Amino acid sequence: MNLPKVIADLVTAQNQYDSLAYANCFTKTAVAFDEGKTHTGRKAIQEWIEEANKKYKSVMKPLSIAHEGKTSVLSAECSGTFDGSPIILKFHFDIKDGLIQTLKVTS
Template identity: 55%
Template sequence: MNLPNIISELVKAQNEFDSAAYANCFTEDAEVFDEGKNHKGKIAIQNWIDLANKEYRATMKPLDFNESGCILSAEASGTFPGSPVVLKYHFQLSNERIKYLKITT
């Protein structure tokens, strides 16, 4: 599967539980929507993913990538109820960084 470099970097950062590297995949004013909550800005995104990493220890296994919609389907496994689950990561990219990410089931 041929993923944009920044999405490959995000998957690697997630699987290594590297919150700083994960946040660095985003623009300064990026926004993440997950579990009904918005996280706006790199600092908020880093705080969100750091907490999620500590609580859920989730890893991502890419399954499919819809290039035209910029949607990654990935199996998420971790210490959360219902693991593993297939999630969809809806990306908007800007200047080789992630501007917006919405995570859905």
């Protein structure tokens, strides 16, 4: 599967529980939406993913990617220490200048 570099980097960072590398995949003004919450800016995104990593120990296995206009949608099997693991989630990315501007996680 041919993932855009920044998405491949994000998957690697997630699977290594590297919250700084994860946050560095985003623009300084990026917005991430997950579990009904909005996280704005790299610092908030780093704090969010660090907390999620401690809580869920989630790893991602990319299954497919589709491009819908300016949005890339990654389907990934996510497994960890949460109820219903593993599950398939969709990660909707808008990429700007090689970095993620928005991320929305849906089921």
